[in-house]
Amino acid sequence: MKFAVIQFPGSNCDFDLLWAIRDVMGAEAEFVWHDEASLAGFDGVLIPGGFSYGDYLRCGAIASFANIMPEIIRLANEGKLVFGTCNGFQILVEAGLLPGGLIRNEKLKFVSKWQSLRVNNQTKFTSEFAENEGISLPIAHGEGHYIADEATLAELRANHQIAFTYDGENPNGSAEAIAGITNKAGNVLGMMPHPERAVEDLLGGSDGKKLFASILKNFLEVQA
Numbered sequence: 001m002k003f004a005v006i007q008f009p010g011s012n013c014d015f016d017l018l019w020a021i022r023d024v025m026g027a028e029a030e031f032v033w034h035d036e037a038s039l040a041g042f043d044g045v046l047i048p049g050g051f052s053y054g055d056y057l058r059c060g061a062i063a064s065f066a067n068i069m070p071e072i073i074r075l076a077n078e079g080k081l082v083f084g085t086c087n088g089f090q091i092l093v094e095a096g097l098l099p100g101g102l103i104r105n106e107k108l109k110f111v112s113k114w115q116s117l118r119v120n121n122q123t124k125f126t127s128e129f130a131e132n133e134g135i136s137l138p139i140a141h142g143e144g145h146y147i148a149d150e151a152t153l154a155e156l157r158a159n160h161q162i163a164f165t166y167d168g169e170n171p172n173g174s175a176e177a178i179a180g181i182t183n184k185a186g187n188v189l190g191m192m193p194h195p196e197r198a199v200e201d202l203l204g205g206s207d208g209k210k211l212f213a214s215i216l217k218n219f220l221e222v223q224a
């Protein structure tokens with residue numbers, strides 16, 4: 001299984017994500033520039049954090065029209081793995097691959113800190129965590145306030161699509177303290193926290209590793 005790590009102008013977690021999946025987890029992965037029009041040969045897509053196109057209009061809004069996006073949408077519709085962290089989550093929402101929206105943090109400030117989270121392990125991205133496991137991951141964003149209408153929130157809850165919630169403090173005012181969601185089919189995940197920044201104790205923690213381990217276990221078996 002080969003992963004594409006997408007690079008946009010302004011991505012700044014691209015090397016971290018490649019490091020996590022390739023060097024720490026041992027999977028095959030390569031950078032793909034946003035202007036490419038093909039993802040032939042790739043079975044999974046990882047979209048990093050950062051400030052794509054300078055966060056103009058809304059975070060992720062311009063990136064969602066990049067040349068590579070129709071290919072990402074194609075893979076998502078084929079049931080292949082698509083994962084976005086932080087700006088990657090924003091791009092997936094803007095592209096319509098995930099429901100709801102992400103707006104300015106409630107307190108209108110960029111938040112950068114380690115954040116406690118609760119994990120729902122009933123998704124293909126989180127199955128290696130314990131049920132309701134408490135973990136800690138870095139967050140670093142200005143537009144992480146998740147919003148959705150009541151019907152969408154009810155559907156997310158009913159289908160177990162809420163993969164991560166903020167525990168204790170809600171750092172950005174997200175509805176139901178949502179930190180990460182999957183699509184209905186379960187093959188697309190977007191999350192504001194940064195698991196790729198927590199894959200080795202040297203980085204301050206390794207709780208993010210189980211997410212990548214879940215990805216490799218569940219998607220590798222299906223697509224091998």
Ligand SMILES: NC(=O)CC[C@H](N)C(=O)O
Nearest residue numbers: 049050086087141142143
């Ligand atoms: N770390 C990130 O990816 C930040 C995402 C986006 N630039 C924001 O501030 O919300």
